[in-house]
Amino acid sequence: MLSVENLSVQFGGVHALRDIRMSVERGEVRGLIGPNGAGKTTLINCISGAVVPTAGSIMLEGKGVAGMQPHLISAQGLSRSFQHVQLFGERSVRDTILTGMHRQIESGLFSMIFGLPSARAAESRARQYAADLMQQFSLTDYADQPAHSLPYGLLKRVDLARSLAARPRLLLLDEPTSGMSEEEALESITMVRTIARESGITLLVIEHNMRVMMKIADSITVLHLGEVIAQGSPSQVQQDPRAIEAYLGEESADA
Amino acid sequence: MSGQSGRAALWWLTGLALIVAPFALGTYHAYLVNLALINIILAIGLNLLTGNSGQISLCHSSFMAIGAYGFTLLNNLYHWPVPFAVVAAVLLASIGGYAVGYPARRLSGIYLALATLAFLALTQVVIEEFPDLTGGIRGLKIEAMNWFGLPIDHKYLVYFLLLGCTALGVYAAKQIMDNRLGRAFDAIRTSPQGAQALGIPVAEIKLTAFVISAAYAGLAGALLSMVVGFIDPVEFGVSAAIRYITFIVIGGMGSVAGSIAGAVALTGLPEALRPVKEYSDLVYAALLLLSLLFMPNGLVGLASALRRKP
Numbered sequence: 001m002l003s004v005e006n007l008s009v010q011f012g013g014v015h016a017l018r019d020i021r022m023s024v025e026r027g028e029v030r031g032l033i034g035p036n037g038a039g040k041t042t043l044i045n046c047i048s049g050a051v052v053p054t055a056g057s058i059m060l061e062g063k064g065v066a067g068m069q070p071h072l073i074s075a076q077g078l079s080r081s082f083q084h085v086q087l088f089g090e091r092s093v094r095d096t097i098l099t100g101m102h103r104q105i106e107s108g109l110f111s112m113i114f115g116l117p118s119a120r121a122a123e124s125r126a127r128q129y130a131a132d133l134m135q136q137f138s139l140t141d142y143a144d145q146p147a148h149s150l151p152y153g154l155l156k157r158v159d160l161a162r163s164l165a166a167r168p169r170l171l172l173l174d175e176p177t178s179g180m181s182e183e184e185a186l187e188s189i190t191m192v193r194t195i196a197r198e199s200g201i202t203l204l205v206i207e208h209n210m211r212v213m214m215k216i217a218d219s220i221t222v223l224h225l226g227e228v229i230a231q232g233s234p235s236q237v238q239q240d241p242r243a244i245e246a247y248l249g250e251e252s253a254d255a
Numbered sequence: 256m257s258g259q260s261g262r263a264a265l266w267w268l269t270g271l272a273l274i275v276a277p278f279a280l281g282t283y284h285a286y287l288v289n290l291a292l293i294n295i296i297l298a299i300g301l302n303l304l305t306g307n308s309g310q311i312s313l314c315h316s317s318f319m320a321i322g323a324y325g326f327t328l329l330n331n332l333y334h335w336p337v338p339f340a341v342v343a344a345v346l347l348a349s350i351g352g353y354a355v356g357y358p359a360r361r362l363s364g365i366y367l368a369l370a371t372l373a374f375l376a377l378t379q380v381v382i383e384e385f386p387d388l389t390g391g392i393r394g395l396k397i398e399a400m401n402w403f404g405l406p407i408d409h410k411y412l413v414y415f416l417l418l419g420c421t422a423l424g425v426y427a428a429k430q431i432m433d434n435r436l437g438r439a440f441d442a443i444r445t446s447p448q449g450a451q452a453l454g455i456p457v458a459e460i461k462l463t464a465f466v467i468s469a470a471y472a473g474l475a476g477a478l479l480s481m482v483v484g485f486i487d488p489v490e491f492g493v494s495a496a497i498r499y500i501t502f503i504v505i506g507g508m509g510s511v512a513g514s515i516a517g518a519v520a521l522t523g524l525p526e527a528l529r530p531v532k533e534y535s536d537l538v539y540a541a542l543l544l545l546s547l548l549f550m551p552n553g554l555v556g557l558a559s560a561l562r563r564k565p
Contacts, residue, residue, distance in 0.1 A: 048452055074454030086449025088442040089509065099438045103454040107434065109463065115430035123434050166454060 300471020309444030322476030348473020356465025394487030507553030
């Protein structure tokens with residue numbers, strides 16, 4: 001599904017990512033962990049096209065996408081959520097989720113401008129799907145409120161619903177549960193995982209809460225200082241001395 | 256009366272008033288209503304571009320000029336029936352919008368303002384340098400229009416065409432704002448990176464906004480030439496372009512209702528200032544400044560703030 005080879009990113013003299021190799025199977029839930037500054041978000045930004053890699057290749061279902069424009073990569077079946085939720089003006093929760101479906105709503109310019117039946121039908125199908133997603137993420141009560149008026153935890157749920165709205169084949173989630181309680185976090189991430197399993201979506205998730213991560217991930221990649229230092233099943237990674245030293249030890253010391 | 260039915264009643268009353276207006280009003284006031292409708296069309300188009308897609312344009316008077324000269328020349332030289340000439344004028348203005356929007360895809364802010372200003376200067380030069388065709392700075396008179404020989408006073412035909420076009424303009428803008436195009440406009444204004452990551456082709460949407468907005472301006476230009484009966488390049492200069500921006504700023508950015516409110520208020524304002532004739536420019540400027548200070552979201556923002564308060 002996704003294969004990253006020798007990927008490097010340099011910002012000025014700083015190596016944000018160095019020689020990353022990673023391959024994710026179709027339908028897999030892959031966790032991405034590491035201390036702050038390890039390069040997790042940079043890696044996700046490279047895959048989604050927001051950052052152009054300095055070297056290396058990214059193959060999405062056998063097609064090279066490194067350095068492509070984000071909206072073209074998105075058209076290959078990729079969607080993402082954001083560490084900082086991106087909202088669009090005064091738009092409601094419903095509209096925010098519908099914005100994620102831009103590419104899926106197939107209506108021509110002329111029929112949209114004049115509100116012809118074909119555009120109306122496409123729009124109402126999209127609205128139905130958005131309503132389903134809002135139902136699943138318990139957002140129905142907020143559907144017509146401006147998204148920016150919601151508290152952070154709810155916004156994260158809006159963001160998740162929107163990233164699923166595009167019906168992606170690969171979904172990148174950048175700290176989808178930050179700002180949520182552990183209970184909320186487990187609930188929404190389990191929801192995403194269930195939808196992903198049902199629709200065969202491959203997930204790549206950055207998540208700081210290790211308990212959440214251990215429950216949802218099929219396998220985990222550990223990044224440290226821009227390099228992959230461990231990779232394997234959750235239990236393997238938990239016992240990997242380098243992963244413990246770089247990240248997990250710190251986490252359990254905190255707890 | 257509930258808000259819903261109150262609003263519906265208001266719409267019906269407004270519609271009825273607009274239908275009887277040309278018969279009830281004197282020449283001058285009917286002319287003002289015509290101008291207000293033209294300004295509404297223009298403001299709606301400009302607001303889609305600036306208020307929603309976030310691109311500034313200092314050349315909307317040029318798109319108007321393209322529509323006005325396009326219509327007038329097709330009318331004067333080829334005697335095209337009015338509806339066909341209007342459609343052609345709109346298409347010509349859209350092509351102008353494409354010509355400006357294509358390079359504008361990679362520009363924003365002050366650079367876009369300058370690029371659109373350059374286009375305005377260019378259209379002014381073109382109008383002035385081809386006096387045989389455009390009348391140059393002396394202007395151009397609109398000759399008798401081809402209304403398929405309908406035995407109705409052309410004044411009324413022009414008015415009802417204008418009214419129909421305004422209704423269509425409002426309807427189309429509402430449609431756009433309620434479907435994926437309008438959502439994409441708002442998305443590329445507030446977070447271009449976020450929009451692109453969600454699969455929205457930002458450059459293409461920017462260009463689409465320019466083309467649609469120029470089409471509105473072209474329609475307004477064609478209708479203006481019919482109503483006024485005479486066009487010259489001064490009508491389509493920088494001061495006009497800036498006045499159009501004040502329509503949407505005063506009315507409310509990114510809102511169809513704001514476009515209507517701003518266009519109507521600023522078309523009527525000079526008239527309301529007639530009693531203070533010698534100070535009217537001063538009062539106009541003062542009102543503009545005050546409204547910028549105290550109504551940052553325009554008349555529409557003020558209205559919704561008042562509605563929330565009690």
